[in-house]
Amino acid sequence: MDIRELKKLENKRKMNKGYMWALFCAILWGIWYIPGTIIWAVPPFDAMWINIADPTGAGTYENGTAATLVVAVLISAFNALTVILALLVWNGVLGKFGEMTRTLKEFHPCSKWFFLASIFGGPMAILGSFIAIGFIGAGFAAVAALLYPVIGSILARQWYGEQISKRAWMGILVIIVGGLTIFVGGAIAEISAGSINYIGYVGGLMAALGWGIEGAIAGKGLDIAEPDVGITLRFLGENLIWWIILVPAVALAGYPVFEYAIAAFNPLSIMVLGFAGITFGYCYVSWYKSFPLIGVGRGQGIGNLYGLCAVIFMYLFLAQVPAWTVLVGGALCVLGSFVMISEEASEESLR
């Protein structure tokens, strides 16, 4: 084999590795919707919702909306906490604490991008996702964010000239059409049932925008930082936002969040939150690891298969039966991914 062919093979291997990471991300992200759904029914979050929604006990649930938002904030904060624990274990095993300290110190050129990414990824995307789960349901939340690769791809192209081939665009578009088929199918069923929940849809939109913007910003930081370290700094930022700013702000607004936060240290809650932290933490590691190898556009496009994975896992574990629109949309998602993966990798650079 001559050098040119060997180079091509090496490049192909690199791209395949990137696609593999993105696929891991999709699977783990899909699994995450299981603990993400169950946690609402686990003590103290179930009692928390009822006590805030219906403080007089009259059964009128007049504060239902506020209750869902406050519970979503506390769940998101705990999700961030268990994710950072999972990431610290990951970095410890890889022996990357030294690199983490070195990267953290480089605030201006480097870690500021991860802290910026944490604003869009945390209080915007993840909270939005939990709001969508709380108001509408996990199936909806999972597919609502399916538009995020369009936002991520466009921003990565505008901000730092990431090249996205025609074929990759085609794949991304097919995945999105698949996502929309799932999404619109659900929405039509809801409209016909007459129970549209607007705040839930706002949550879904927050998730799509937040994850798209986060990916593009993170791509910039990942130019000069290791992905394992970058993602950990991003979650360090998110934990600071939740536990130093937002949770205390909710407490100051008069909601007993700290009381419930302490009550969350019970075995069942720790187990479900731990499961959420592991799946979400490692899904995020895989997401960030795929970006430098295949680009933000492709990484997000393949990562988008999480929508399909979530529907499958929710069917298997929570017996939520998918509608036919979900099956058609899911098939389109898979097709779109194959369009992207089958692309010839001729260039060594993504820019």
Add this chain to the structure above:
Amino acid sequence: MAGLRPIKFRLLELFSDEKEHWNNEIVVQVQKEYNMNNNFGRDSINFDILELVSGGMLKSVESKVDEEGVYKKGFLLHKYVITDFGKVRASDACLEYV
């Protein structure tokens, strides 16, 4: 100072002399500086180089098969040089780029 900055910063710094460098030579140098003298450290540093290439900051100007096993027998060795974009990112990263 060597060893005090993130590894990708150091890699860009080493390529900032605008000369061509073989990946195996750079990997060995960084392994020593960061005390990462095992196969995992070697592969991890080489992967950082690959990510810099993928990000368009370095480009390969020459390749050869590692016949003698100076790095990994049978694998490709690459001679890389910094790109214009690499120079911009290097100066963003506060390197003393001349």
